[in-house]
Amino acid sequence: MLVLANDQEHNIEVNEFKLTSRALHPENTEIKVGDNVIGGKKLAIIAGPCSVENKEQILDIAKSVKSAGATFLRGGAFKPRTSPYSFQGLEDEGIDLLKEARKITGLPIITELTSLQYLDEFVENIDIIQVGARNMQNFDMLKQLGKTKKPILLKRGLASTIEEFLLSAEYIMAGGNENVILCERGIRTFEHYTRNTLDISAIPIIKKLSHLPIIVDPSHASGIWWLIEPLSKAAIAAGADGLIIEVHNQPEIALSDGEQSIKPKRFEELMIGLRKIANIEDREI
Amino acid sequence: MLVLANDQEHNIEVNEFKLTSRALHPENTEIKVGDNVIGGKKLAIIAGPCSVENKEQILDIAKSVKSAGATFLRGGAFKPRTSPYSFQGLEDEGIDLLKEARKITGLPIITELTSLQYLDEFVENIDIIQVGARNMQNFDMLKQLGKTKKPILLKRGLASTIEEFLLSAEYIMAGGNENVILCERGIRTFEHYTRNTLDISAIPIIKKLSHLPIIVDPSHASGIWWLIEPLSKAAIAAGADGLIIEVHNQPEIALSDGEQSIKPKRFEELMIGLRKIANIEDREI
Amino acid sequence: MLVLANDQEHNIEVNEFKLTSRALHPENTEIKVGDNVIGGKKLAIIAGPCSVENKEQILDIAKSVKSAGATFLRGGAFKPRTSPYSFQGLEDEGIDLLKEARKITGLPIITELTSLQYLDEFVENIDIIQVGARNMQNFDMLKQLGKTKKPILLKRGLASTIEEFLLSAEYIMAGGNENVILCERGIRTFEHYTRNTLDISAIPIIKKLSHLPIIVDPSHASGIWWLIEPLSKAAIAAGADGLIIEVHNQPEIALSDGEQSIKPKRFEELMIGLRKIANIEDREI
Amino acid sequence: MLVLANDQEHNIEVNEFKLTSRALHPENTEIKVGDNVIGGKKLAIIAGPCSVENKEQILDIAKSVKSAGATFLRGGAFKPRTSPYSFQGLEDEGIDLLKEARKITGLPIITELTSLQYLDEFVENIDIIQVGARNMQNFDMLKQLGKTKKPILLKRGLASTIEEFLLSAEYIMAGGNENVILCERGIRTFEHYTRNTLDISAIPIIKKLSHLPIIVDPSHASGIWWLIEPLSKAAIAAGADGLIIEVHNQPEIALSDGEQSIKPKRFEELMIGLRKIANIEDREI
Helix, strand or coil: CCCCCCCCCCCCCHHHHCCCEHHHCCCCCCEEECCEEECCCECEEEEECCECCCHHHHHHHHHHHHHHCCCEEECECCCCCCCCCCCCCCCHHHHHHHHHHHHHHCCCEEEECCCHHHHHHHHHHCCEEEECHHHCCCHHHHHHHHCCCCCEEEECCCCCCHHHHHHHHHHHHHCCCCCEEEEECCECCCCCCCCCECECCHHHHHHHHECCCEEECHHHHHCCHHHHHHHHHHHHHCCCCEEEEEECCCHHHCCCCHHHCECHHHHHHHHHHHHHHHHHCCCEC | CCCCCCCCCCCCCHHHHCCCECCCCCCCCCEEECCEEECCCECEEEEECCECCCHHHHHHHHHHHHHHCCCEEECECCCCCCCCCCCCCCCHHHHHHHHHHHHHHCCCEEEECCCHHHHHHHHHHCCEEEECHHHCCCHHHHHHHHCCCCCEEEECCCCCCHHHHHHHHHHHHHCCCCCEEEEECCECCCCCCCCCECECCHHHHHHHHECCCEEECHHHHHCCHHHHHHHHHHHHHCCCCEEEEEECCCHHHCCCCHHHCECHHHHHHHHHHHHHHHHHCCCEC | CCCCCCCCCCCCCHHHHCCCECCCCCCCCCEEECCEEECCCECEEEEECCECCCHHHHHHHHHHHHHHCCCEEECECCCCCCCCCCCCCCCHHHHHHHHHHHHHHCCCEEEECCCHHHHHHHHHHCCEEEECHHHCCCHHHHHHHHCCCCCEEEECCCCCCHHHHHHHHHHHHHCCCCCEEEEECCECCCCCCCCCECECCHHHHHHHHECCCEEECHHHHHCCHHHHHHHHHHHHHCCCCEEEEEECCCHHHCCCCHHHCECHHHHHHHHHHHHHHHHHCCCEC | CCCCCCCCCCCCCHHHHCCCECCCCCCCCCEEECCEEECCCECEEEEECCECCCHHHHHHHHHHHHHHCCCEEECECCCCCCCCCCCCCCCHHHHHHHHHHHHHHCCCEEEECCCHHHHHHHHHHCCEEEECHHHCCCHHHHHHHHCCCCCEEEECCCCCCHHHHHHHHHHHHHCCCCCEEEEECCECCCCCCCCCECECCHHHHHHHHECCCEEECHHHHHCCHHHHHHHHHHHHHCCCCEEEEEECCCHHHCCCCHHHCECHHHHHHHHHHHHHHHHHCCCEC
């Protein structure tokens, strides 16, 4: 019943995974975004706040993470929130602020698409479109994104198997868009000390099964700022192609996810530590 | 940390659940659909095939379940499938066939909305719009459905807590649509004998916390046809307001979910058994 | 990979389950305990406090549950507690008090064995020996119990599959003791509103796969007193052979599990409601 | 409800964890076993077969892992198996063979205790006594081990929270034995590509909450031999104090767990790679 390809221990059902499988595409896929490449020797370091909150905040953070070594800027403009009464994001204004931050820092921008009504706006303005964990099996969205050529960051669903995760990537690719970046962001288990449980094994498994790049989100996987460092190290040691990390200049007053965000200074120190592990793994930061 | 209302053992955070909570709305909500009411004394019995496959199939099944006591007809026209290469439904033709079945049997029809591009079509033609488990936190869809007055069948996500489930209902209600029917359809656990694990406790918990009707889907909860009878009995004994059951005239050649579908004859026998339990619970079938 | 017997949908690996499987033993096993039978037409109703606390408490509760229809008395003497600093039970004194309660009420007594050093004492004094969820795979204990002829109440482990559960029963039977009563008591999932998630499907599955009786523990499965009634009803409707329910005369000051215990008066009312469902299922209370 | 100590985000309930908590014991605990120390700068590398099968096998493997850098020899003599009909280990003969391997290689030996009837034999002959995942909450065993002075390797239960894991260590320490080594070996989740899901976050969390050493078992956590390398790297990068790895000279004919064992040659290469990461983390192999 399990997915697989290129794997003696499990059954091979290559037909279901004809585009995502490494069996039919042995080389790693490298996705170009501006001057950057995701899936190559250099790790993708995506950093920024959970939500874009105001001009000063996003510009301040963008400059900090850029100087510390980040290669992409993240920031939520349209926020998918569990409660209808929670802050839903700055929306269009957030997109404008991200563009301004890009202009100043040169960092390509990534933000989450929550509705297809904004698709054209995103295709025009955003460098990498994120599909959130709760939309991993929003097949309508996957199909529409498959018709674009935009790089897509596809987050694993909270209770999705690796097989289902790859099949969602297959949806996008089947539409004609080969620029899919996978993101492991923790799965839901009985353990409640952490917000989710980072499935570190998913990294080497996906690297073996698929040619697509896979990055890790230690912020959502743990929900705790002091776990970001050890989980980031573990992710790179396990073979991840990059990280997406929540950085906030004032986590204590963040409008969302403050407790899982680190400050720019800590992010800078983190990069120094990660470089050493990256080098051992023959990667660069 | 848990949600709650009207409950001494847990904290009350009524503000987040102001529309779904029973604390502020002590009476059961009864939702009228044609001549039927969901959430009243009479149980809602929704039956039909996983997918609408052709005219003969849907008419045949519709007549059978009607005569056995079903009060609504289900049938998938747009199918959300894990793989892009699986049968995706008859789409518009499926809607037309459902309408024809309604015309002949008088049964209101329910089918799943998978894309907002079909929203107007659904509002015009369908009696109850289903939000599938994978779209339970598709907040964009919830918001748009909140602007209609259509009854919505909201399925619980595979790994969604009861709190999150009610908050998704709150999204729809916050938009102005009070006609929400909840549906427990099994959650994902380590146990793999069944496709999912029916969370039977969710029924009495939701009845206590909320005034909204809650029904049970024993077909998806188990994935095994011979479990439908005992799980249906258990659901009614636990206080469910209805059931949604997959019935197929030829499960062995069904285009989807054949192994969890029962035949019309068995459905008829099931209804007889369920009536006895319903009567004890002061309900009717 | 799944266990099974007598089941077309799954592989049959009868050799691993040669003693527990219904395939090789089509008739239900009925286990005699004094004048009672577990697994026959009459449901086993086991009731009593989580812990035996003092003479007055256990005698009071024993008389109450007896008059309300209970057929067995439960009560913990040796308590397996998560913390070493929690109340560990009255130990030997608890056993003596249970015996006294049996003498006065005539109810056979059931209590948990936590150490093999007490095995002889239990075999001599106790009517049904309980193996707790945390010892379900204490294979040494299972082997030793297999050498006795005592009825064993084997609770399902918190994260044990149905396959593993039956294999633990197989351990006891392989030792020569055929008197195994299975008990579904909830599994551990991501849902934390309840202490555990009652796997209601396990009842009909185990009835199909095995000839052994299976009962349900709604108290531990939910951890919430007001869920005992709906879960007990659901269990009987799904085919359970009995229930084990925590009853305490003063839950608010119980030394353990007070929040999941019901009072004798409520237990009495519960029995009245359950009798109706039992009758429909052609069972008796 | 969560455990904690020395942690601003959660409540501190130091009284329940008075012996395991770092709050009251800020320095790392270092456990001496012969000339080795677990919990110090040098990582503990425990290697060997799942089961001791015969003299040639265990001696052969012991010499290989010793020369590759292992500091302890593992091997099961008494095997806890899910089925009563599976190979249960060489038992006493296995213990003798382990002792012989120790004599020849000088490696301290570690093996699992499955019954208290062997406790004296283990205390006399074995260097580190392992408590298996299925016995993590066998409180009787924990209490008895607390009365010895032997180093105990305590494996986390399949569905045990970090809080419960530390409380089981507290049981041993409350008895007077401070020599507890914790072992993360994967938890049970819905993901079935791997045998279990390695909870990598548990490493830094336990290092923060407790002064006890924690090691990782990548073999049981994954069940797949080719995942041992990336998971071992990740474990060290996340701060683990050591590893326990299944090594077999002929995995294809191993009596148990062959698919998750690596060959001596691969183990040797693994050690070379791990040394680089250990050095970065200021540790030694």
